[in-house]
Amino acid sequence: QAGLTQPPSVSKGLRQTATLTCTGNSNNVGNEGAAWLQQRQGHPPKLLCYRNNVRPSGIAERFSASRSGNTGSLTITGLQPEDEADYYCSAWDSSLNAWVFGGGTKLTVL
């Protein structure tokens, strides 16, 4: 099953803004949008956003998501040391009847 495409790594400075991308197709990201998850080392993933930009309770407004065509984006403003983590996008693929994940982006906060 084809997965979503994410850049392997992104590095940004403290208090800067990072934008992570996730590219799929019209059957997944381009259909219902992507969900974004954060995984810190040694911990299970945590949901940050879904349906492009709906945040679960307790998720900071610094995390926001958007979509343009078949590409979803996660923007993190005011980067903090605790934002250093792996970020995954995921989406339901209506042609595969399967959930697909991106390979993950490792965010480094300098």
Added chain:
Amino acid sequence: QAQLVESGGGVVRPGRSLRLSCAASGFYFSRYSMHWVRQAPGKGLEWVALISYDGRISYYADPVKGRFTISRDNSANTLSLHMNSVISDDTALYFCVKEANAFDIWGQGTMVTVSS
């Protein structure tokens, strides 16, 4: 508070079977679709299977189709994954995940190691 606790992982020989379980608490288990997602050591997340809230519909990732079976017992708030004919590529941390629009609640995972 919603919680998922996986169990049943361990070391299993290639070709053998293993059954994973997930105990749910703190939410109405029978109202939500549930998933298994795995993560091989040092690798990314891989979706494995989902089952609908009532157990009538299930879907599987291609690598496990025909070998794994997802099931649930809504009366016991339990999710299961029956793993048959395991191979080395099945070695991973297996997460039980609740779906409310997306993967909103994750367990801590149970480790499965396929080794002779």
